Structure formats: structure tokens, C-alpha cells
Amino acid sequence: MSASPIDRFTRSLEDLDVAVTRTDPAGFTETIETIVEPPCVGTPLPFADVSVPDVVDTEPTPRTLEAAQTTVTAASMGISAYGSVVLPSRPDGSEQVSLFTDLHVPVVRESDIVDSMAGAIDRLGPRLRDGESAIIATGPSATADMGALVRGAHGPKEVHVVILSTDTEGSQ
Amino acid sequence: MSDAREATADRIRHLLRTEGAAVEENTLGFNQGRYDSVADLEDYEGLKHRAREIKADAIERLPELIDEVTARVEANGGTVYLASDAADANRYIREVASEAEADRLVKSKSMTSEELEVNEALEADGVDVVETDLGEWVLQLADEAPSHIVAPAIHKSREEIARLFNELFDPDEPLETAEELTMFAREKLGEQIREADVGMTGANFITADSGTIMLVTSEGNARKTAVVPDTHVAVAGVEKIVPSVEDLSPFIELIGRSGTGQDITSYISLLTPPVDSPVVDVDEPDVAFADRDDDRAFHLVLIDNGRMAMREDDDLRETLYCIRCSACANSCANFQSVGGHAFGGETYSGGIATGWEAGVHGYDSAATFNDLCTGCSRCVNQCPVGIDIPWINTVVRDRLNRGGDPSRFEFLYEELVPDEEPSGIDLQKRLFGNYGTLAKLGSATAPLSNAIASLSPVRSAMERLVGIDSRRELPSFERETLRGWFASRGGCQVSLADADREVVLYADVYTNHVAVDRGKAAVRVLEALDVHVTIPSVPESGRAPLSQGMVSTADRRASEVFAALAEPIDAGRDVVVIEPSDLAMFTREYERLLPAPSYERLSSNSYELFEYIYGLLENGADPDQLRSGGEAIAYHAHCQQRTLGLEVYTTAVLSELGYDVLESDVECCGMAGSFGYKRQYYELSMDVGDRLREQFERDPARNRRVVASGTSCVEQLSDLLTRESEHPVMVIDPAD
Ligand code: SF4
Numbered sequence: 001m002s003a004s005p006i007d008r009f010t011r012s013l014e015d016l017d018v019a020v021t022r023t024d025p026a027g028f029t030e031t032i033e034t035i036v037e038p039p040c041v042g043t044p045l046p047f048a049d050v051s052v053p054d055v056v057d058t059e060p061t062p063r064t065l066e067a068a069q070t071t072v073t074a075a076s077m078g079i080s081a082y083g084s085v086v087l088p089s090r091p092d093g094s095e096q097v098s099l100f101t102d103l104h105v106p107v108v109r110e111s112d113i114v115d116s117m118a119g120a121i122d123r124l125g126p127r128l129r130d131g132e133s134a135i136i137a138t139g140p141s142a143t144a145d146m147g148a149l150v151r152g153a154h155g156p157k158e159v160h161v162v163i164l165s166t167d168t169e170g171s172q
Numbered sequence: 173m174s175d176a177r178e179a180t181a182d183r184i185r186h187l188l189r190t191e192g193a194a195v196e197e198n199t200l201g202f203n204q205g206r207y208d209s210v211a212d213l214e215d216y217e218g219l220k221h222r223a224r225e226i227k228a229d230a231i232e233r234l235p236e237l238i239d240e241v242t243a244r245v246e247a248n249g250g251t252v253y254l255a256s257d258a259a260d261a262n263r264y265i266r267e268v269a270s271e272a273e274a275d276r277l278v279k280s281k282s283m284t285s286e287e288l289e290v291n292e293a294l295e296a297d298g299v300d301v302v303e304t305d306l307g308e309w310v311l312q313l314a315d316e317a318p319s320h321i322v323a324p325a326i327h328k329s330r331e332e333i334a335r336l337f338n339e340l341f342d343p344d345e346p347l348e349t350a351e352e353l354t355m356f357a358r359e360k361l362g363e364q365i366r367e368a369d370v371g372m373t374g375a376n377f378i379t380a381d382s383g384t385i386m387l388v389t390s391e392g393n394a395r396k397t398a399v400v401p402d403t404h405v406a407v408a409g410v411e412k413i414v415p416s417v418e419d420l421s422p423f424i425e426l427i428g429r430s431g432t433g434q435d436i437t438s439y440i441s442l443l444t445p446p447v448d449s450p451v452v453d454v455d456e457p458d459v460a461f462a463d464r465d466d467d468r469a470f471h472l473v474l475i476d477n478g479r480m481a482m483r484e485d486d487d488l489r490e491t492l493y494c495i496r497c498s499a500c501a502n503s504c505a506n507f508q509s510v511g512g513h514a515f516g517g518e519t520y521s522g523g524i525a526t527g528w529e530a531g532v533h534g535y536d537s538a539a540t541f542n543d544l545c546t547g548c549s550r551c552v553n554q555c556p557v558g559i560d561i562p563w564i565n566t567v568v569r570d571r572l573n574r575g576g577d578p579s580r581f582e583f584l585y586e587e588l589v590p591d592e593e594p595s596g597i598d599l600q601k602r603l604f605g606n607y608g609t610l611a612k613l614g615s616a617t618a619p620l621s622n623a624i625a626s627l628s629p630v631r632s633a634m635e636r637l638v639g640i641d642s643r644r645e646l647p648s649f650e651r652e653t654l655r656g657w658f659a660s661r662g663g664c665q666v667s668l669a670d671a672d673r674e675v676v677l678y679a680d681v682y683t684n685h686v687a688v689d690r691g692k693a694a695v696r697v698l699e700a701l702d703v704h705v706t707i708p709s710v711p712e713s714g715r716a717p718l719s720q721g722m723v724s725t726a727d728r729r730a731s732e733v734f735a736a737l738a739e740p741i742d743a744g745r746d747v748v749v750i751e752p753s754d755l756a757m758f759t760r761e762y763e764r765l766l767p768a769p770s771y772e773r774l775s776s777n778s779y780e781l782f783e784y785i786y787g788l789l790e791n792g793a794d795p796d797q798l799r800s801g802g803e804a805i806a807y808h809a810h811c812q813q814r815t816l817g818l819e820v821y822t823t824a825v826l827s828e829l830g831y832d833v834l835e836s837d838v839e840c841c842g843m844a845g846s847f848g849y850k851r852q853y854y855e856l857s858m859d860v861g862d863r864l865r866e867q868f869e870r871d872p873a874r875n876r877r878v879v880a881s882g883t884s885c886v887e888q889l890s891d892l893l894t895r896e897s898e899h900p901v902m903v904i905d906p907a908d
Contacts, residue, residue, distance in 0.1 A: 043462075063457040082436050089399075089449040093461030096399050096449050099392050121421040124442065128382040128417045131248055133447045136424070136440040141392040144432075145307035145323070146357070147330025148350035153306060154358060154365075155392030155438070 005080040005115045006163065012083030016139040019160040025049040028164065032056070032072060035160050037103055041065055042072035043094040045107060049166055060097055068101045071156075075106040078113040078163070079120045082138055085161060086120065089133035099141075104156040106137070110165045177600075177639045180852040187510050188859050191327035195319065195511035198326040202502040203839070205433015206554065212435065213425070223422045224558045227493035230414050231483060237380045237413045238474065244383035249446050250470035254410075257477045262293035265372075265405060268471050269299050272403045274369035280387070280394035281305035282374025283321055283496060284475060285407050287519045287532055290372075302364045304393040306357050313340060319512040321521060322431045322498040327511050361393070366454050371397035375408035376495065377423060378472070381416040385472070387441040388427055390434070395441055400452045403469045404445055410474050411492040417442075423495060426556040430497035445470035482531040487567040491527030493557040500524050500551035500561050505811075505840035506544045509859045515544045523551045523561040526568045539572050543853070546844030547719050548811035549756065563764065569721025573601065600639045600850060601720035612685070639851040647686045647887065654684045654691035655707050664695075664705045671704035672793070675784070676740045679707050680751040681716075682883045690898070693905035694750055694781055700797035700906045701788045706745070710736040713754040718761060719845050730757070730765035734774055747778040750899070752813035752881050753845065755780050759816060780813060781901060782881075786821040789828065798904045800829040806873040807833050807900065808864060808889065810882035811840040822881060822900050829904055834873050838863045841880070843888035857888070865892040879903060 003011070006022075013020040023031040028050045041060035042052050056072045057064055073094040075085035085106040089095040098104045114120050124134060141155025151157045210216045230237060242252040255261035265288075269277060277299050279285065291301045291312075303312045307325035310333055311318060318324030325333075330350055337353060338346045341360075347353050365371075373394050375385040385406050387394045398404050414420065420442075428434040446468035450461040482488045501507045501522025504515070512521025517529035517537035523545055530538040545565035552560060635642045652660075668674070675698055683691040691707075698705050714729030737747055749755040759775040766774070779787070789795055805826055809819030819835070826833045842860030847853055867873055868889070878897035880886045889897040 059460040059462060061458050061460050062452055062454055065452075065461075066457075084436065089443070089447045091448050091450060091462065093450045095447075096395065096452060097461065099395055117425050118421045121418055121424070125382075125417040128379070128384045128442060128444050131382075131444050131448075133384070133441075133443045133445070133449070135395060136436075136442070138436050138438055138440075141390065141438055143306050143354055143391045145305070145310065145325055145391075146333055146350040146353040150350050150354040152358070153354060153391035153393070154304070154361065154396055 005113045006110055008080035008115070009078050009083060009113050009163070012080060013161055016083050018083060018139050019158075020163065021160065022163045022165065024165045029053040031162060032105065035105055035162070036070040036072065038070070039064070039068045040070040040072060041068040041097060041101070043074070043090070043092040043097065045074045047074065047107075047109060047164065047166065050164065060093065065097055065100050070103040070105060071098045071101045072105045072107065073098045075108040076112060076134065077120055077123065078108040078161070079117060079136070080113060080115045081117060084120075084136050084138040086124070087135040087137050088127075089135075095133070095135060098137075099155045102152065102156060103158045103160065104140075105160050105162060107162045107164055110163055113163070177850075177852040181855065184510060184514055184853070184856050187514050188855060191319065191511055191513060192509055192859065194329045195327050196508055198320075198323065199502045199508045199511070202323075202432050202498070203508070206430055206499055206502065207433075209429040209433045209435050213429070219422045219426055220556050220558060223426055223495075223556050224493065226414055226419045226422070227495075227557050230419075231411060231489065231492045233415070234410060234413070234480075234483060237415060238410060240380040241378055241383060241413050241472075244380065245445075245470070245472050248383045248444060250383065250472060252472045252474065254474045255476065258288045258475075261288050261407065261473050261475050261477070262290050264471075264473060265290055265407070266293060266297055268403070268405055269294055269297065269370055272370050272469070274299055274403070276300040276302065276364065276368045277370040277372055278302050278304050278365050278368040278397050278401070279308075279372045280374070280389065280397040281308050281324065282372070282407060283318075283519065284374050284409050285372065286318065287477065288407065288475065290407070302361070302368070304361050304365060304397055305389075306354065306361075306391060306393075309357060309361060310336065313337075317513070319516070319521065320498060320501060321496050321512070327513065365393075365396050365400050366452065368397075368401045370403045370405060371399075371401045372405045372407065373398050375406050375412050376427065377420055378408055378413045379415070379417045379420065380413050382444055384417060384442050384444045386420055386424075387439075387443070388437050389441070390438040392439060395439055398441065398443055398445075399447055399449045402451045402466055403471075405471045405473060406445075407473045407475060410476055410479050411494075423556075427495055427497050430499040430554065430556045431502075432498075478532040482527075485531075488527055488531055488564065490559045491524060491531060491564060493559055494524050494528070495557060497556055498522060499554040499556065503550050503554045503839055504545075505548065505550070505838065505842060505860045505863075506546065506856060508839070508863075509856055510544075515541050517541060523565065524559065527561075527564040530568045530571075535568070535572055535575060538568050542569050542572060546840070546847045548840045548844050549760070549815040550811050550839045552815050563761075566718060566721055566723065570723040573598070573721050601722070635851055640849050641851045641854040643854060644849050645887075645891070647682070649685050650688045652688065654679050654688045655709065657688065657692060658695065658707050664699065666699045666702060666704050668704050670702065672702040673788070674704045674743075674745040675706070675748045676710075676737065676745045677705050677707045678710055678747060678749045678754065680749070680754045681712055683750050687883055687886070687899065690750060690901055693899070693901045693907070694748075696905055696907050697785065697798060697901055698748070701785065701793040703788070706740070708736065708740070713757040714761075714765070715753045715757050716845070718757070726761070727765045730762050733758070734762075734766055734770050737774060738770070741773060741777045746784065747774070748781055748784045749778055750781050750901070751883060752780060752810035752816075752818070753884075755818075756812035756816060760812075780816075780818045780821065780881075782822040782825050783818050786825050789825065795829060797906060798829055799906050800831075800904075802830050802832065803903070804832045804876040805834065805900075805903065806836070806868050806876035806878050808836040808838075808841060808868075808878070808880040808885055810880070810885055811844070813881055819881070826900060826903065831903065834876060836864055836867050836873075838867065841882070841885040841888040843884035845884050848884070848888060858891075861888050861892045864889070868893060877903070
């Protein structure tokens with residue numbers, strides 16, 4: 001248990017066969033541009049110091065969502081033990097747009113990575129009691145209902161997690 | 173009666189042939205997956221303990237929690253309807269659909285909605301109901317019922333699904349691979365969801381403090397179902413409520429692992445409706461999501477349908493703790509062979525289904541499959557909330573016995589039926605429930621009794637009247653019982669003065685009358701380790717009647733056994749038991765049948781034979797007094813012994829004596845006491861046994877000497893294999 005929460009998070013993602021890239025605000029735009037498959041949609045990131053690059057349309061509509069290949073959205077937490085990201089439901093649609101494209105790129109800040117499921121739920125408690133909703137998403141959508149494991153049932157076939165190192169706390 | 177048995181046998185035979193292979197492959201995968209996945213948890217037992225505590229508290233405080241969640245959801249802007257039964261729930265849901273002017277309602281998987289048969293109710297109103305879980309959709313297209321509570325279509329192979337899709341949709345290129353089938357379904361269902369007016373989900377949990385519903389899925393269909401349309405209906409049994417968000421954490425960690433063996437499913441949705449996410453409206457394709465101002469509707473339909481009565485029922489109450497993970501189905505040997513179409517009632521399937529069906533649909537529904545629980549207890553340690561599932565099955569069997577009609581053959585077996593049991597009890601159950609009386613008669617009249625029992629007219633009468641399958645070899649009674657032998661040799665050869673310890677060897681019916689040799693070997697082994705042995709007359713443990721659902725008879729036996737053993741225990745003697753199913757009575761089931769101090773005294777002083785030998789050797793007894801050797805052994809531990817964690821001692825002792833031991837890893841041999849003798853279950857029993865046969869006929873077990881701890885396992889193995897099998901004590905018996 002000597003590994004840091006971030007290392008554990010990365011290892012859990014690797015065990016799930018989920019791609020993960022670490023970057024900082026300076027390298028963020030380039031990182032996203034390398035990962036995404038256009039057309040891309042997304043929602044504005046509630047983090048200081050970074051915003052999604054222009055390649056991502058942050059005002060999606062049902063029509064642009066339908067045509068998109070990639071979604072880039074913010075995750076409010078990462079959970080080391082499971083390689084999970086927490087996707088909050090927001091009025092801008094960040095939760096459900098992440099479900100429609102083949103590739104989802106959740107962006108999680110290092111400072112939001114917690115070690116355990118219990119730790120994540122403890123943080124979620126007050127938010128849910130405040131009326132918020134969230135999805136704990138772990139890897140891509142999957143099904144074994146058709147006789148073998150297939151990735152991409154109703155949701156993304158692939159997830160690529162971006163971990164953002166940042167010294168300053170953004171507005172949440 | 174025999175017609176009913178024949179019909180049951182036919183049905184099981186049919187399912188074994190048509191669905192058995194697919195069910196077996198999937199359930200064995202889930203079962204192994206669970207063992208692997210929980211092994212990674214740092215504190216599995218602690219999590220299970222916590223999960224049980226939360227459920228016990230929630231069910232205790234249920235009325236209060238229903239009020240709290242109602243107030244909370246309403247404050248959030250949703251509506252709560254508490255439905256007394258299925259008709260009431262369906263009426264409300266139809267009203268909601270009608271108010272929303274719904275043409276189409278999309279659903280994510282929910283067993284509770286199956287319990288309501290809400291699809292049929294809505295379809296009668298002309299609403300197009302579409303199941304969006306891929307497995308459920310396949311079943312909807314095929315017009316079939318789920319065969320598993322988590323993975324509803326496991327009974328269907330990929331080939332069957334491909335045939336179904338190709339016939340129904342006639343695609344340009346015939347679909348073949350799992351990938352093609354999935355992408356095809358995704359496409360079709362995606363369209364249906366986009367155009368839906370109402371989305372219906374279940375709820376795995378509901379938190380009273382926030383009004384959040386938690387959904388456990390991997391496909392993502394529940395997420396879409398809940399947020400794409402503007403109206404969301406969640407149906408859930410009242411037992412799904414837990415006090416707070418923080419209570420969810422152990423369940424999140426346990427539910428996927430316990431079910432399909434995934435550490436966690438892809439999506440744990442924590443929705444506090446009405447949710448903030450905008451509606452995905454295809455009629456306004458160019459309005460940005462961020463610019464929408466939706467007025468979402470949310471209806472939580474809480475279902476009673478018998479649950480509040482279950483809560484008042486001391487024996488059924490724990491059913492309400494069930495989180496429907498399916499571990500009890502996947503770890504069940506019979507379920508692994510036939511699946512939920514045989515091992516299930518109107519809605520629910522698997523071990524706990526007996527409790528659910530008895531509670532929500534009534535005893536008739538539970539009666540159709542209750543016999544399939546053999547009480548092997550393999551599910552007990554697998555249940556994340558610690559429900560004693562076999563006990564619930566036993567209690568329901570007992571109640572069914574009491575509701576049955578008196579049989580016209582009653583007079584024949586009157587003497588076999590204990591007074592406490594109702595006269596409506598099935599002849600077959602009476603016979604097996606009172607095996608002890610039969611055995612006494614059998615030994616007294618052996619070898620005549622054996623010769624008569626094996627005559628073909630007798631066998632066919634037995635098959636016709638009580639349903640003992642004529643393909644089974646009947647146990648053959650020994651003229652000289654173990655106790656008779658022991659007395660005639662002058663009792664124990666180790667005098668009290670020379671003994672290190674004193675043991676009461678429990679002569680179970682089978683050891684005393686049939687497998688007398690293993691009893692003799694046990695005596696010699698204990699004597700070789702300087703133990704003074706006595707074999708007093710102690711009544712049957714009550715295992716046989718309990719397995720037939722005769723709870724009051726078992727209860728009386730427990731008291732008699734305790735009365736017979738209390739004095740030797742107080743005198744400092746240890747109780748050693750050869751038959752694991754009897755030991756499990758003393759150490760597990762008696763907790764429910766004896767006063768707590770009596771149970772404590774008996775169970776803490778009772779040992780399985782090899783557990784005891786292990787203890788003696790650990791405490792300095794001389795292993796050289798036992799027969800050692802380098803022989804290669806294939807060992808099948810008894811199911812109930814494994815639940816108690818006692819199989820390790822046999823392996824440890826044999827290994828210490830130089831034997832090379834390989835253990836089987838199947839859940840149960842399939843015989844399970846009298847189960848495999850029953851005409852209607854013979855084929856199923858052999859199918860279950862087949863997994864053990866395969867293991868023991870393959871390398872590296874192929875040429876090994878076969879040993880098994882349970883009597884019924886030995887019988888079953890003798891029918892399955894061409895080589896003999898015996899109790900492991902025979903291996904170390906110093907006499908030969
Ligand atoms: S009884 Fe226990 S093991 Fe069976 S489905 Fe319910 S929670 Fe799971």
C-alpha cells in the first residue's frame with residue numbers, strides 16, 4: 001500500500017485495459033488533440049488553468065452528438081482501487097453526452113483522486129443530499145449477453161482517462 | 173403422485189438437453205469469477221458483515237424509512253406512490269403513461285417489474301414497451317422468461333440468438349459473431365430509446381436521506397433509459413431502501429463481485445431525480461443541451477406486494493435483505509445444471525427464489541421448485557448479506573408439507589411418520605425423512621431385507637409408490653451394526669487410565685447400519701492415537717427429516733441428541749462425528765433448534781473426524797501409529813463440510829502421512845442425501861455428478877484412489893466412476 005493514489009489509479013486502469021495519460025495544464029491541449037477522434041463534442045471543464053481545445057465542440061446538440069466520435073468531459077473524482085471516474089450530472093449534459101460516442105475521454109484532476117470506494121461515497125454523500133446525481137463509471141460499456149464479452153453495448157467502446165496535474169484548485 | 177414425478181422428470185430432462193450446456197458454462201464462469209474477485213478484497217468478511225448490518229437495520233426501520241424517502245423525493249420534485257400489490261402498481265404506472273401520452277416506454281432490466289408483469293399491463297393500453305437490456309431484449313423477441321436474475325438470457329447460446337435475429341430482422345448480411353449481434357442490437361435499441369416518451373428502471377438501492385436511486389449496470393442502457401426521455405418511472409420493492417448514501421459503499425463493492433464476478437460493473441448510477449441532465453430530444457435536434465430548460469417528471473413506485481407481511485414473518489424476513497446478486501444461484505450445483513427455468517417460480521430463480529416466491533406470489537409458486545434446494549449449503553458463505561438460504565427453503569418446504577393433501581397410501585407408511593408432522597406429507601418425503609426407522613429394520617432383517625429390496629418387483633413398487641429411482645443401487649444393510657461390533661469386541665481397547673483423551677463417537681444411522689467399516693476404521697484410528705472411545709446410543713441428528721422439510725421432527729431430534737450428549741460433554745468427553753451432514757446439524761442447524769446455551773455447548777465440543785485427528789497430531793499424538801504411504805489420492809469433500817471450512821483437515825492429515833492429495837473443486841456431488849435417489853431428480857443428480865466424474869476421470873486425478881467424506885458422495889461416486897470410493901479414514905486405518 002505504499003504506492004500513491006495516482007499510481008494505484010493508473011494501475012487499476014491498466015488492469016482494466018483502459019488507456020490513461022497524465023498531463024499538466026501546459027500540455028493539456030496537445031494531449032487532448034492527440035487522443036481524440038474527430039468529430040468531438042464535450043462540455044466546458046470546471047477547472048481553472050485549462051479548457052478544452054477548439055477541436056471539441058462544447059455546445060453539443062442532439063444532431064452534433066449523433067455525428068460525434070469522441071466526447072471530452074470532466075470527472076469530479078477518480079477512485080484508485082477500481083480505476084473508476086465519477087461523472088456528475090449537470091445541466092450542460094456532461095453526463096449523458098459521455099454515453100453516446102465510441103470514445104469517451106474523462107478528465108480528472110490529480111487532487112480529485114481518492115483511494116477507496118468508501119472514500120468516494122463519503123464525498124458524494126453531501127452532494128447527493130444536495131440533489132446532485134452522478135455515475136461511477138469504470139471502463140467502457142460492456143455486455144456478455146450475446147455469447148461473449150463485447151465492449152460498447154449502449155455506451156462507449158473505449159475510454160481514455162486523462163489525469164491532470166494542477167497546483168491550483170479550480171472552481172467546482 | 174407418480175404422474176407428477178414423471179412430469180417433473182420430463183421437464184428437467186428437457187431443460188438439461190436444451191438449456192443445460194449454456195447455463196452450465198455461464199454459471200460456472202460467474203461462480204469462479206466470484207471466488208477470484210472476492211479473494212482480492214482486503215476485508216471480504218468485514219464488508220459482508222457491514223452489508224448485513226445495514227440491511228437488518230433498514231428492514232427493522234422500514235416504515236420510518238418509507239416515510240423519510242417519500243418526503244425526500246417529494247421535496248426533490250418527484251412523486252412517490254406506495255403500491256399495495258401488483259395490480260395497484262400497474263394501475264398507477266398506466267396512469268403515468270397515459271398522462272405522458274406515451275406511445276413508447278423503454279425499460280432497463282428490473283426483476284421487480286417482471287414480478288408486476290407491468291409490460292403486459294401497459295401493452296394492453298397500446299403502449300409499445302421495449303426492453304433495452306440486451307439479454308432482456310432477446311427474451312422479449314423470443315417471448316421467453318428470464319432464466320437468471322442478473323443475466324436473464326444465459327440459457328441462450330450465441331448461435332440461437334443469431335438465428336433469432338436473422339429470422340426476425342432479415343439483415344442484409346446474416347449476423348454471426350457476438351460483436352455483430354451486439355452492434356446490431358445497440359443500433360436498433362438506440363433508435364427506440366431516442367423516440368421513447370417514458371423510461372422505466374428498477375432500483376438496486378434507494379437512499380432515504382437523499383432520495384437517490386442506485387442502479388448497477390454494465391451496458392449503459394439504464395443511464396439512457398433514465399435520462400433520455402423526460403419522464404422517469406422507477407419501480408422498486410420497499411426493501412430496497414437503505415438509510416443513507418454512505419451505506420451504499422459496501423454494496424457497491426460486493427454486488428458485482430458476488431454476481432458475475434466483476435470487481436465492479438461499468439456503471440453505478442446514483443440518480444437523485446429529477447436529474448439535472450437535459451433531455452435528449454430528437455424533435456429539437458439543433459437546440460444545444462446547455463440551452464434547454466426541461467421540466468422532468470419522476471415517479472418512484474414502491475411495491476409492497478407481500479413484503480410488509482414477510483417482514484413480520486420470522487423465517488421469511490431475511491429474504492428482504494437479499495440484494496439479488498445471484499451468488500446463491502451461481503454456486504448452486506443444481507442451478508448450474510438446469511438454470512432458472514427449472515429452479516425458479518413465476519418471477520425469481522435460484523436459491524433465494526423460494527423466499528421471494530412464497531412471499532410475493534404464494535406457496536404454490538414456491539412449490540414448483542422448492543425441492544431443488546438440497547440443503548447442501550454451498551450458497552451460505554457466498555451470500556453478501558449472510559442469508560441462511562437453505563433454512564428459508566426448509567421452512568417453506570415444511571409449510572408446503574402442512575398444506576398438502578393426505579395421501580391415500582398413508583396407512584402403508586403411518587409408522588414412518590412422526591407425530592409432529594402433518595398427515596398431508598408426501599410419501600417420498602416421509603420415507604427419506606425417517607430413514608433411521610428403515611435402517612434399524614434393515615439391519616435386523618439383513619441379509620433378507622437387502623435381498624428383498626433388490627428384487628425387481630419390489631424396486632418397481634418402490635419407484636411407483638415412493639419414487640425411488642430403480643437405477644440407483646440401494647444401500648445394503650449390515651447384519652452386525654457398528655455398536656454391535658464394538659460391544660462384541662469388548663468395547664474400547666484403550667483403557668481410560670491409559671487414554672490421553674476421551675471421545676464419544678457419534679454412530680450416525682448410516683455408519684451404524686450400512687458403512688460399518690468406516691466406523692470400525694475410525695475406532696481403530698482413534699485408539700491408535702491413545703483415545704478412549706465410547707459409542708453410546710444417540711438418536712439420529714434430524715438431518716434426514718430436516719431435508720424433507722419436517723422441522724418439528726428435526727427439532728425433537730435435536731433435543732434428544734442434546735439430552736444424550738450433554739452428560740458426556742460435561743464429563744469432559746469430545747464428540748467426534750464421521751458424517752459431515754450430521755456434524756453440520758450439530759454446529760449449524762441446531763442453532764435454530766436448541767436453546768442458545770445448549771447449542772453452544774454441543775457445537776463447541778463436536779468435531780469432524782479428521783478435524784479431531786488433526787488436533788490430536790498437532791498436540792503430540794504419534795502419526796507413526798497410523799497407516800502412512802505415498803499413494804495418490806483424489807479427495808471429494810462434502811458440501812456442508814466445506815461450508816464449515818473443515819475439508820482442510822482431511823487434506824492436511826493425509827498429506828502429513830505422506831499421501832499426495834488432490835481435491836475436487838465442484839460445489840456438490842449431486843446426490844445430496846436422498847435427492848439423487850428420487851425418481852424425478854435422478855437425471856439432474858447424475859448431470860451434477862458429471863462435473864465431478866469428469867474431474868476424477870481426467871488427468872491428474874485419473875488414476876488416483878478416490879475418497880469422499882460424505883456417505884451420499886461415496887454412493888454417488890460409486891455410480892459415477894468405475895473405480896470404488898470410500899471414506900478417507902479407510903486410507904489411514906492401521907488395521908490393514
Ligand atoms: S440471497 Fe444472497 S446470494 Fe442470493 S441473490 Fe440474494 S443477496 Fe445474492
